[in-house]
Amino acid sequence: MEGTADEGVAGGETGLDRLAKLTARLVGAPWAQVSLAQGDVHRVVATGGAPEGRASRRLDRAAETLCEITLTEGRPVVVEDTTTDPRTAQRPAVTSGLVGSYLGVPLVQDGRTTGVLCAYGPTPRPWDKHDVEVLEHLAASAVAELDMERIVADVTRSRLRVELAVDAAGVGSFVWDLASGELEWDDRLLEIFGIERADFGGTITAFNASLHPDDLERVTAALERSIATCGEFRAEYRVQRPGGGVRWVQARGRTLCDPTGRATRVVGAAYDTTEVHEGEARVARVLESMSAAFYSLDRDFRFTYVNAEAERLLGRPRSELLGGVLWDLFPATLSSAFESGYRSAMDSGQPATFEAHYPPPLDGWYEVRVWPVPDGLSVYFLEITERRRAQERxxxxxxxxxxxxxxxxxxxxxxxxxxxxxxxxxxxxxxxxxxxxxxxxxxxxxxxxxxxxxxxxxxxxxxxxxxxxxxxxxxxxxxxxxxxxxxxxxxxxxxxxxxxxxxxxxxxxxxxxxxxxxxxxxxxxxxxxxxxxxxxxxxxxxxxxxxxxxxxxxxxxxxxxxxxxxxxxxxxxxxxDLAEELQRSLLTAPPRPDHLEVAVRYLPAGFAAQVGGDWYDAFVQADGGTVVVIGDVVGHDTAAAAAMGQLRGLLRGIAYTTGAGPADVLQRLDAAIPGLLISTTATAAVVRLEQTASDRARGITALRWSSAGHPPPFVLHPNGSVVALEVDDPDLLLGIDPASTRQERVEEVGRGTTVVLYSDGLVERRGQSLDVGLARLRAVLAELGHLPLQKLCDALLSRLVSERPEDDVALVAVRLLP
CATH class of the missing domain: 3.30.450.40 (GAF domain)
Incomplete structure (x- = not known):
């Protein structure tokens, strides 16, 4: 399918282009085309899509195109993989990678293969029997389209020849004096009849002698009507020339009368229309042999011509159709697409194309093309019932x-x-x-x-x-x-x-x-x-x-x-359910000291049935200090869950047995991770709430905290203010550098203060930054901080977590009792 752009083809979509597009769509191919064989080249005259950089109208060298195989074999050519088929493997379009699969069927006109309809694509693919049948059906439509184009060209050429002949030779004239009987012809009319002036008798009898016997009675009747009415004379007839041969002549004239209304003369002109009739005869022969149906209607929608295929599709002989009114013979056309299409073309003078269904007894779908002509309509139509069924399938x-x-x-x-x-x-x-x-x-x-x-x-x-x-x-x-x-x-x-x-x-x-x-x-x-x-x-x-x-x-x-x-x-x-049950089994109930309230919540992710790495913990150390912890192991799998269980147990054991503060606890835990060969990283925040007898008398509590890369805990004061527990230079995550020094801060808070620790699932969303999530949490705490602690925790989850959370959410909140 190599070739060069064809500069001689006019642009615009044609009926063949539409057929090519339909071909590609019905067989599921990216490209389809119609090409005509012209010597050693194939002229691509229609395409239904084309590879990038390929002209839709082009000339392909016959020896290089795959369509030459179809033309030569004269039957459908099915190639599922062009690189393995010896007929196609060495063609340029295949070696260049342009064509990987090919299906072509020949276009046969008057028993001769003149072109190819094909579908092709860049990759190998199977073609089934249905694909071949679709192309064969559409190939018949393509042949009918080519026949119609040839008819139009023949008619145009014939009329042009006649116009040139008339312009070059002029039109003959005649005058018949009814009183004397003398009939006078000019030289041009004598030439048309093939008579020398010396041999012309100059009478109506001499004229009648030149007429074809089958036309004599009809022409005489037309003259007599003109004379009787002093009206117009019009007739077309055949002339038998003395030297042999028959010519067609078109004559027009008028009878002239004297003041009393008596006919005196018939004057008129005549010209040779033989070329027109020969052209029409050629057209008629083509119309009769074409595979598409064709008929013509006069301005009263009467059939004036019907070809053999139209007889077959319409289910009636032409003897029954000719002279009959379309609406009477086919009443179902009324108030249908047929009527609107025909009347629109007749009234507007513009061609019309449409598809329509005619009910039983025809019971078929038809593609109809209507061309207005001076004396009515020319109608070309194809039965496309199978095509429609293929499209419907x-x-x-x-x-x-x-x-x-x-x-x-x-x-x-x-x-x-x-x-x-x-x-x-x-x-x-x-x-x-x-x-x-x-x-x-x-x-x-x-x-x-x-x-x-x-x-x-x-x-x-x-x-x-x-x-x-x-x-x-x-x-x-x-x-x-x-x-x-x-x-x-x-x-x-x-x-x-x-x-x-x-x-x-x-x-x-x-x-x-x-x-x-x-x-x-x-x-x-x-x-x-x-x-x-x-x-x-x-x-x-x-x-x-x-x-x-x-x-x-x-x-x-x-x-x-x-x-x-x-x-x-x-x-x-x-x-x-199993994962959630397992997760919750790893999380213990919070303690209940007499000076504070602890609330905990856990939500598994809504998109994965896996144990998560989020955890919380709350316990009382031996010296009476209350410790709350929030942590998150990287990952969402069984390894993360196992690591979470290990870290939680280690942290709880270290904090309880040593009585150490938050920073020391995290420091010891970080050192234990590589020592115990725990391969993981995690974030964690530890808060210790401690109170001496003096603090209790003053109504204050020391809040001691440290964080290993975890989102900051929030402190909600009784006056409604919300403060984040964070430092300018945050500490590293656990499991990164066991030698790093952990920071610890101490804040004094009064009775009624609430401390909230949480995992990142509460504040992080796809498409939302962490800063936005933290700001939302701060705002909700400020708005709902007056609620009882349990209700506050529920409200935080309701406001900040979707129905199906993207990540696990762990939450632990502590409120100092008044």
Whole structure:
């Protein structure tokens, strides 16, 4: 498919371009083209897409193009991988990587292969029998399009020759004196008739002698009418020349009368129209031989010409069609796309192209092209029923894939099983059925309908009522129960309402079913790995055709995906519950000292069924000081959970046995990490609340704290002010450098003060900076700090954490009692 741009082809989309685009779309190829053989080159006259940098109109060298193979073999050429086929492997378009797969069919005109319609792409791909049939069908349309272009060109050339002949030679004239009988012709008219002046008798008898016998009576009648009415004379007739041969002549004239109304003379002109008739004869021969249907209508929409293919497609002989009015012969054209297209072309003088369906007995789809002409309309049409069916099949396939993709997306978007399958009912209506029900079978529980939908919103309430009633006393032979028991689809192809009424055990359910009036019903189990979790019930009304094999196959695929999604959702729920239970088992209940209140919260991430690395702790040291800890091990897996458990236990043991302050505890823990071969990094913040007898008398508490790269704790004072416990130069995370020195700060706080420690899941979001999250936390504390401590913790989670948190959230809060 190498070539150069064809400068001689006009721009603009043609009918062949549309056919090429349709070809590419129907067979799923990126590119398609129509090329015509002209000696040692192929002229590409139409494209449906082209590789980047390739001209849509171009000349390809025959020896290099793959279409030459199709032209030579005279049959469809199917190449799934051009690099392995010896016919194509060495062609430049293949060696350059431009063409990886090719499908071409020949264009045959008058028994001769004149071109190729092909589809191709850059990578290997399979072509099936349907693809070949599509190209062969469209190739017939392409041939008809080429025939029509040839007809238009022939007519144009014929008329041009006539116009040039008239301009060059002029028009002959005549005068017939009715009183004397003398008929006078000028030299041009004598030349047309092939008569020398000396041989012309100069009478109407001499004129009649030159006429073709078959035309004599008709021309005489036209002259007599003109003379009788003193009106116009018009006739076209054949002339038999003395030297042999026949010419066509077009004559026009008028009878002149004296003041009394008596006819005196007939004057007029005539010119040779033989070229026109020969051109029209050639056109007629082409029209008769072309594979497309063609007919012409006069301005009253009467048939004036019908070719053989039009006879076949219209189902009537031309003897019945010619002279008949289109609207009378084909009444279904009234108030249809046919009538609007024809009348629009007639009134506007502009061509019209449209596709329309004509009902039985023709019962077909047609592509119609209408050209206005001076005496009416020329109509070219193709039956495209198979093309439409192919397009409908392609559209249906796309719709099926879209439904499967939409179902998969919707069912996997949420991890709650009931919510996931409840969506299924509305996903399949109306594409698959008129209404639907989705049922679930819980472990050890009853059958429940959890989702329903109806194509008519006004009937949705009826379906919902039916869903609440139908499982009561349902007979074991019911399709729903059989599908659940066997794991196989169960169907009622017709008269479904009567069959279902017999298996329903509830009178209200029977009444509702009668109102819903299903004509067909199919039930598909929602199964995965040999286990059935529920069923999808589909219903079709009397106004809709019963489901076909493609519909049932699609429904089965949708149900299978729903079963897999349901199994995954249930597995996730169990794993999430197990993970959360394990996580919580690692976190102990907070202590209850008499001078302060401790509240703790933990939320697992909503998107992963894994044990997280977040932890909190609160305990009382031997000297009476209360220690609260918050920490976060890097990672979300079992290794992170194991490391979290180790660090939490080490920190608690170090703090209790040594009685050390926060910085010393973190220093010792950091040293223990490499010594005990714990391979991890973590953040942590430790706060110790301590009070001497003097402090208690003064109503104050010393708040001693240290942080290893953790988000800062917040202190909420009784006056409503909120202060972050942070330093200008934060300490490193645990597990980075055990020799680093830890900082420790001490603050004095009064009774009623609240201290809040938290993990980063409370303040970090995708698309939100940490600073924004900290500012939000500070604002909520200032707004809701007056709440009791337990309610404050709940409010913090409600305000700052989404329904499905992206990360684990640990929270510990301490309030000094008044």
């Amino acid at each position: 392609a559209d249906a396939a796309v719709a099926r894939l879209a439904l499967i993709a939409r179902t998969t997306e919707q069912l996997t978007e949420v991890l709650d099983g009931r919510t996931a399958v409840a969506r299924l009912a509305s996903l399949v209506v109306p594409q698959l059925a008129d209404w639907s029900l989705v049922s679930l079978v819980d472990d050890g529980g009853p059958l429940r309908d959890v989702g329903w939908a109806h194509v008519d919103p006004a009937c949705t309430a009826l379906v919902e009522q039916y869903a609440t009633q139908r499982s009561r006393g349902l007979h074991p032979t019911a399709p729903l129960l059989r599908a659940l028991a066997t794991g196989e689809p169960q169907g009622i192809p017709s008269e479904a309402a009567a069959t279902l009424r017999d298996v329903l055990g509830d009178d209200d359910a029977r009444r509702l079913l009668t109102q819903l009036a299903p004509q067909a019903c199919w039930v598909f189990p929602l199964s995965s790995h040999g286990r059935t979790f529920g069923a999808l019930s589909l219903f079709w009304g009397a106004q809709r055709p019963a489901p076909g094999p493609d519909d049932l196959a699609l429904a089965r695929e949708v149900a299978a995906r729903a079963g897999t999604a349901l199994e995954n959702a249930r597995l996730y729920e169990r794993q999430r």
